[in-house]
Amino acid sequence: MAISAPVRPGGAGHPSGNDGGTRILGLACRECGAKYPTSPVHVCDRCFGPLEVQYDYDLIAERVSRESIARGPDNIWRYRDLLPLDGEGDVDWRVGWTPLVRATRLGKALGLSNLWIKNDAVNPTYSFKDRVVAVAAAKAREFGFDTFACASTGNLASAVAAAGVRLGLRTYVFLPADTEPEKFVNAQVYGANVIAVNGTYDDVNRLCSELADQKGWAFCNINVRPYYSEGSKTLAFEVAEQLGWEVPDHVVVPIASGAQLVKITKGFGELAQIGLTSGKLPRVSGAQASGCNPVANAYSRGWDAIKPVRRPDTIAKSLAIGNPADGYYVLKIVRETGGAIDEATDAEITHGVRLLAETEGIFAETAAGVTIAVLKKLAASGIVKRDERVVAYVTGNGLKTPQAVIPLLGQAPVIAPNLDAFDAYLTGQA
Numbered sequence: 001m002a003i004s005a006p007v008r009p010g011g012a013g014h015p016s017g018n019d020g021g022t023r024i025l026g027l028a029c030r031e032c033g034a035k036y037p038t039s040p041v042h043v044c045d046r047c048f049g050p051l052e053v054q055y056d057y058d059l060i061a062e063r064v065s066r067e068s069i070a071r072g073p074d075n076i077w078r079y080r081d082l083l084p085l086d087g088e089g090d091v092d093w094r095v096g097w098t099p100l101v102r103a104t105r106l107g108k109a110l111g112l113s114n115l116w117i118k119n120d121a122v123n124p125t126y127s128f129k130d131r132v133v134a135v136a137a138a139k140a141r142e143f144g145f146d147t148f149a150c151a152s153t154g155n156l157a158s159a160v161a162a163a164g165v166r167l168g169l170r171t172y173v174f175l176p177a178d179t180e181p182e183k184f185v186n187a188q189v190y191g192a193n194v195i196a197v198n199g200t201y202d203d204v205n206r207l208c209s210e211l212a213d214q215k216g217w218a219f220c221n222i223n224v225r226p227y228y229s230e231g232s233k234t235l236a237f238e239v240a241e242q243l244g245w246e247v248p249d250h251v252v253v254p255i256a257s258g259a260q261l262v263k264i265t266k267g268f269g270e271l272a273q274i275g276l277t278s279g280k281l282p283r284v285s286g287a288q289a290s291g292c293n294p295v296a297n298a299y300s301r302g303w304d305a306i307k308p309v310r311r312p313d314t315i316a317k318s319l320a321i322g323n324p325a326d327g328y329y330v331l332k333i334v335r336e337t338g339g340a341i342d343e344a345t346d347a348e349i350t351h352g353v354r355l356l357a358e359t360e361g362i363f364a365e366t367a368a369g370v371t372i373a374v375l376k377k378l379a380a381s382g383i384v385k386r387d388e389r390v391v392a393y394v395t396g397n398g399l400k401t402p403q404a405v406i407p408l409l410g411q412a413p414v415i416a417p418n419l420d421a422f423d424a425y426l427t428g429q430a
């Protein structure tokens with residue numbers, strides 16, 4: 001175990017009752033099953049497999065009902081019993097409970113009759129990363145850390161920076177130097193220590209792994225990764241609850257490290273296990289950019305192992321992880337559930353961003369352009385079926401990556417401030 005830190009006792013009560021964490025059984029290795037106590041570790045000592053939080057689902061099933069969840073706050077903490085905290089999260093911070101939008105116009109454009117968009121572009125720092133960070137930050141506090149850090153492709157940085165402010169944690173965020181300027185601003189504004197690293201995300205991640213060993217800080221996606229990644233389960237919980245506790249037929253999820261796709265799948269599984277849904281599980285499909293496609297490539301070639309992409313080159317920078325930690329598990333889930341993985345070129349990504357904006361009034365970042373472009377392909381090939389209830393996850397805001405669409409839009413006309421000038425403009429348009 002790299003770091004040992006004091007564990008703080010549980011916090012105040014919750015609508016469904018606070019057990020001080022007895023429902024959390026500890027960590028277990030996803031590969032060999034070795035058990036570990038709840039602590040800031042993420043890799044199995046024996047086999048180097050990833051560690052995952054284990055829960056007592058019988059206890060949770062006894063305690064949690066659709067009604068108890070409905071009495072909870074309008075944010076991810078309504079699902080607190082399925083999250084790995086002993087105490088409470090930051091319940092005043094409105095992370096999650098984002099809109100599930102019926103996408104009739106986009107559906108029509110894609111030939112889908114029952115399409116929904118989970119719009120996670122409207123979280124506090126404008127991406128789904130606020131979910132995972134809310135859990136990781138609270139857990140870092142429970143472990144007694146005073147410094148909270150991350151390796152980021154862009155969105156995680158701002159989520160960590162903002163959560164640090166709220167929980168009184170010092171923050172260090174590390175990003176590839178070529179990350180979009182908007183994402184630097186979005187992190188720096190909160191007063192975080194923002195460090196640009198000359199290298200790819202995988203280089204940044206390697207550096208952060210060394211720092212995590214040396215500095216005794218909580219690194220979101222390294223030593224507290226098992227807790228952090230659990231936050232993405234709420235993307236499944238909310239969708240099911242918003243559909244009246246029904247499970248979609250098919251979900252389409254963007255892939256960087258793959259953690260989000262794995263945890264969305266786990267979330268639907270947990271709902272079935274504790275009897276909140278019928279037991280049905282969705283088909284799960286994944287989306288990558290052609291300029292960083294390690295998982296899509298392995299999928300299309302029928303490989304079980306991932307061949308890393310050394311030099312990602314895509315406008316979907318937030319998805320540019322060349323060596324995805326959860327790639328192997330993503331392949332397994334997608335194959336087992338009968339989904340597929342496809343990829344989108346830069347041109348297709350910008351078209352996807354534009355299509356979503358023009359049909360549904362949702363301006364999303366390039367990662368969502370990847371999702372929409374891949375959804376379009378999967379619909380055209382019949383993998384996503386016309387009448388299936390499909391949920392596409394839109395995970396980041398368009399104001400984070402405006403440069404991607406600016407070339408498509410052209411200049412707005414400039415006119416003099418009078419009616420004649422406007423009429424002349426209209427005539428010119430006709």
Ligand SMILES: Cc1ncc(COP(=O)(O)O)c(C=O)c1O
Nearest residue numbers: 155256257258259260318395396
């Ligand atoms: C907007 C957005 N969507 C999706 C992802 C993919 O997340 P994961 O690394 O869990 O696959 C990221 C990762 O940074 C992201 O920023």
Ligand SMILES: [Zn+2]
Nearest residue numbers: 029032044047
């Ligand atoms: Zn192991």
